[in-house]
Amino acid sequence: MNKKTAAQITEALFAEYPEPKCALTFQDPLQLLVASRLSAQCTDVRVNMVTEKLFEKYRTAADFSSADPEELGSMIFSCGLYRTKARDIIAAAKKLETLEEFPRTMEELLELPGVGRKIANLLLGELFGEKNVVIADTHCIRLSNRLGLVDSKNPHIVEKTLLEILPENTGFRFSHSLVAHGRKVCKAASPACGDCCVKEFCKEYRQALKKEKTKK
């Protein structure tokens, strides 16, 4: 797909979702780090329910680093993968305790246990105002492929390709717009193409129309 079409899609999505926001509830960098780790294979709604109580009990990196894995695990059980997530959160908190400030670069963030590029990009955009980052989550990957912006399910390739074709400094907002659009219109099982603000640019929509025409 060319940059011009990518820019048209971006413009249409930004008009439809003027202020898309991160759906995770957090008050500080540590809370966003924990919430984003919990959100793997879990809904943001569930994570927010869990963190409401979790952040009352664990307030600092020291609280998390000294947490009993079983006890922490029982509090985050409903988010799934609770043993791994508890282990990562405790290890990340221990690492944070050794640092003078919260990591601010991709390289530093990737040093934290349990943090991959998806979480790191979210933290960079949400905490430090980085605009030229793409969060290659499930919505981003699904919609980018349907639209024809990318042709890969690999998060790294999706991230890299989008950064190459999107207008400068729109990646972070674009990522949030895709989440909003994926939740509201372009759902995984049943996209509501008739109500879609970017259908005129969408590869999958065009292919479906073509198919219908050849049937007639």
Ligand code: SF4
């Ligand atoms: S036209 Fe349909 S498949 Fe394409 S982005 Fe819109 S809802 Fe998704």
